[in-house]
Amino acid sequence: MIQITDLTKSYGKFKILDKLNLTIDAGQVYGLLGKNGAGKTTLINLILDLIEKDSGSIQVFDTDHRQLEKSAKRRIGVVNEDLALIEEISGYEFLSFVGKIYKIPSETLKKRINDLFAYFFEDPADLKKNIAKYSTGMKKKIAFCAAVIHTPDLLVLDEPFSGLDPFVANQMITFLKKYHRNDRAILISSHDLSYVEKVSTHIGVLDNHQLVFNSTLGNFTENGANELDAALLGLLKPNESEIEKIDWV
Amino acid sequence: MIAYLLFIRLKGYFLGLKNPMNIGLTLLAVIIAWLYGWALAGIINKAYLGDMGSTTPQSVINFSLVAIVGFVMLRMIFPRYKPQRQYLPKFYPLSRFQHYLLSVVSDLTKPLMVGIALFISICCMYLYDSKITFLLLELSTLITAQLLRRLVQYGLDYRKKSLGNALFVISWVIPALLMVNYTFSFQYIRILSLFLPLYLFTIGYFLELTILENRKSQMAGGTKNSNLYLKLLINNPKARLILFFGIGFKSFLLVGDFYMFRSKGKHMFDGQLVYWIFASPLLLFTYVFNNVWGFWKEIWLNYELRTGSYKEMTHFVSRLLVLPVLVDALITLPLLLLTWDLSRFILLFYVVSLLFLIAFSFLWSLLFPMSVITSFQMRGNSSFVSSMVSMVAVVFLSLLKLNYWFYILIPFYLFLSYMAYHYSQDFYRGKKYNLYNKLQKG
Numbered sequence: 214m215i216q217i218t219d220l221t222k223s224y225g226k227f228k229i230l231d232k233l234n235l236t237i238d239a240g241q242v243y244g245l246l247g248k249n250g251a252g253k254t255t256l257i258n259l260i261l262d263l264i265e266k267d268s269g270s271i272q273v274f275d276t277d278h279r280q281l282e283k284s285a286k287r288r289i290g291v292v293n294e295d296l297a298l299i300e301e302i303s304g305y306e307f308l309s310f311v312g313k314i315y316k317i318p319s320e321t322l323k324k325r326i327n328d329l330f331a332y333f334f335e336d337p338a339d340l341k342k343n344i345a346k347y348s349t350g351m352k353k354k355i356a357f358c359a360a361v362i363h364t365p366d367l368l369v370l371d372e373p374f375s376g377l378d379p380f381v382a383n384q385m386i387t388f389l390k391k392y393h394r395n396d397r398a399i400l401i402s403s404h405d406l407s408y409v410e411k412v413s414t415h416i417g418v419l420d421n422h423q424l425v426f427n428s429t430l431g432n433f434t435e436n437g438a439n440e441l442d443a444a445l446l447g448l449l450k451p452n453e454s455e456i457e458k459i460d461w462v
Numbered sequence: 463m464i465a466y467l468l469f470i471r472l473k474g475y476f477l478g479l480k481n482p483m484n485i486g487l488t489l490l491a492v493i494i495a496w497l498y499g500w501a502l503a504g505i506i507n508k509a510y511l512g513d514m515g516s517t518t519p520q521s522v523i524n525f526s527l528v529a530i531v532g533f534v535m536l537r538m539i540f541p542r543y544k545p546q547r548q549y550l551p552k553f554y555p556l557s558r559f560q561h562y563l564l565s566v567v568s569d570l571t572k573p574l575m576v577g578i579a580l581f582i583s584i585c586c587m588y589l590y591d592s593k594i595t596f597l598l599l600e601l602s603t604l605i606t607a608q609l610l611r612r613l614v615q616y617g618l619d620y621r622k623k624s625l626g627n628a629l630f631v632i633s634w635v636i637p638a639l640l641m642v643n644y645t646f647s648f649q650y651i652r653i654l655s656l657f658l659p660l661y662l663f664t665i666g667y668f669l670e671l672t673i674l675e676n677r678k679s680q681m682a683g684g685t686k687n688s689n690l691y692l693k694l695l696i697n698n699p700k701a702r703l704i705l706f707f708g709i710g711f712k713s714f715l716l717v718g719d720f721y722m723f724r725s726k727g728k729h730m731f732d733g734q735l736v737y738w739i740f741a742s743p744l745l746l747f748t749y750v751f752n753n754v755w756g757f758w759k760e761i762w763l764n765y766e767l768r769t770g771s772y773k774e775m776t777h778f779v780s781r782l783l784v785l786p787v788l789v790d791a792l793i794t795l796p797l798l799l800l801t802w803d804l805s806r807f808i809l810l811f812y813v814v815s816l817l818f819l820i821a822f823s824f825l826w827s828l829l830f831p832m833s834v835i836t837s838f839q840m841r842g843n844s845s846f847v848s849s850m851v852s853m854v855a856v857v858f859l860s861l862l863k864l865n866y867w868f869y870i871l872i873p874f875y876l877f878l879s880y881m882a883y884h885y886s887q888d889f890y891r892g893k894k895y896n897l898y899n900k901l902q903k904g
Contacts, residue, residue: 261767263895264895264899265895283769283771286767289767291767291768293767295760297760297763297764297767298760299761300697301694301697301698302690302693302694302697306690306693310690310764311768314769343697345697
């Protein structure tokens with residue numbers, strides 16, 4: 214589904230990604246982990262062709278990501294950092310708008326919107342509220358609904374769980390587990406390790422402009438011998454000696 | 463039922479007076495109504511005495527009538543769009559006519575209407591002459607304005623049977639004819655202003671009968687985004703304010719020019735090149751649409767992420783433009799056509815400049831995107847280059863007025879417009895990264 218070869222990206226003097234290689238195949242739920250500023254969002258924006266790469270290649274559905282046709286773009290579902298929500302209209306109208314872009318037949322669209330709302334939103338009145346009045350969590354939920362409404366083959370989710378309460382985050386995980394199929398791939402960038410662990414089949418860890426780990430979840434946790442956060446901390450090695458210097462706390 | 467409603471309203475006004483803040487606001491409203499009523503009466507009295515030069519009392523009264531209509535209509539969209547309210551649910555045991563009557567009466571007893579009625583009454587008290595005629599004329603105009611507002615909202619807020627849609631279109635014919643008559647000559651205005659409320663009331667009732675469902679369930683339950691473009695304009699505070707300001711400013715100039723022409727037989731700026739800047743739809747573009755993605759970044763992002771189709775993006779913007787252009791054309795063209803004997807030039811100038819500005823707005827929005835944080839930014843809402851080029855192009859196009867030879871500019875402008883759109887399509891893939899980067903900063 215996604216094949217990245219020698220991808221390099223800098224912002225001025227600051228190198229973000231350096232000759233990064235990554236392959237995500239159908240059937241994988243790929244959890245992308247890393248510190249703040251490691252380049253997770255940059256990598257996702259590069260895949261989505263929102264920012265320009267310096268060098269390397271990104272193939273999506275075996276096609277250069279810049280040359281994707283409309284039909285191929287329609288096979289991708291996205292929750293990116295901006296959420297891309299039109300705040301002037303209601304949640305229902307936004308999903309209708311997205312559904313029309315994807316040319317989903319109106320009866321199917323109506324059913325999908327109603328099903329998604331029934332699952333994710335407790336109060337049916339939320340349907341009619343303008344998105345500008347939504348809380349952060351509600352905005353995340355509606356962005357997620359817009360990402361899956363056309364049942365894409367590739368789902369790219371940038372921090373989908375941030376701002377969600379544990380109940381809704383678990384709802385989303387349950388949905389993703391149901392959504393996961395052998396002919397679909399999901400890429401999730403997240404800080405919420407416990408959630409990533411529940412849904413991912415593969416893990417990638419970004420650090421020092423590179424993927425320092427890229428394998429199955431089982432390999433990452435040594436088949437459950439380690440907790441995910443312990444495995445991650447072992448890999449990223451936070452500088453704990455610095456805490457000794459803070460003697461004023 | 464209506465008497466009871468009026469009683470509840472009245473009670474509501476007095477109950478509100480328990481709160482010191484409401485007392486203050488009510489007092490302020492009364493003082494403002496009194497002050498403006500007194501001032502208007504003073505001006506009309508002066509005009510009666512001949513102390514205002516060529517200004518007649520009738521022209522001052524006409525101005526106040528236009529102001530009342532404008533104020534009531536603007537209240538509908540400013541500071542935000544207020545949908546028409548359903549006062550009682552449909553299951554109340556009332557006939558459709560009683561429902562309608564109740565709704566109309568409720569609208570007429572809103573605080574704004576009471577405030578304006580107070581202003582009219584106070585003005586009437588201070589007048590030297592024609593008190594009853596003035597009172598009847600102004601009150602009937604106030605009622606007409608409110609009924610006109612309802613008529614507009616039947617079009618905007620409700621889904622109707624096809625007969626209703628036809629009726630809606632037909633309903634505007636008579637007000638439009640009367641408006642033309644009003645503009646040409648004020649001689650029948652008194653009779654017409656008494657007839658118009660009755661007409662609007664009757665047509666409103668028939669429109670009410672054709673409504674399929676109320677607005678809220680349509681907006682929430684339907685999948686038709688019939689109001690999508692309107693909502694994008696009205697619910698976007700940055701675009702709404704600046705468009706409102708731009709169209710208001712332009713209307714003010716054109717109405718001023720209209721009165722100047724009627725009284726002195728001359729046009730502003732002597733009708734020379736600068737004049738035509740305001741006659742074209744230029745302000746819509748220099749204020750908003752030359753940087754359309756700055757105002758509606760999410761629309762672009764949705765299309766880019768979901769289809770990446772530049773054509774679909776521009777088609778969407780074209781549809782978004784329909785309403786502002788329609789408002790602009792409805793204000794501009796009648797005023798221009800009534801004061802100039804150059805209908806062919808005016809229509810061609812307006813249409814060609816519009817096509818040119820639309821095509822180039824896509825190019826400018828791509829080449830010089832700017833993040834828009836507030837309605838009135840020090841650095842402007844669209845780039846200086848785009849504003850200057852658009853302005854010069856419009857001024858240059860106004861040369862059509864001078865000589866028929868300049869009509870050769872029309873194919874040239876159309877060709878340029880085509881090229882601008884064509885190149886913006888070509889540039890899109892390369893320029894979209896800069897667009898995203900610039901808009902991100904917002």
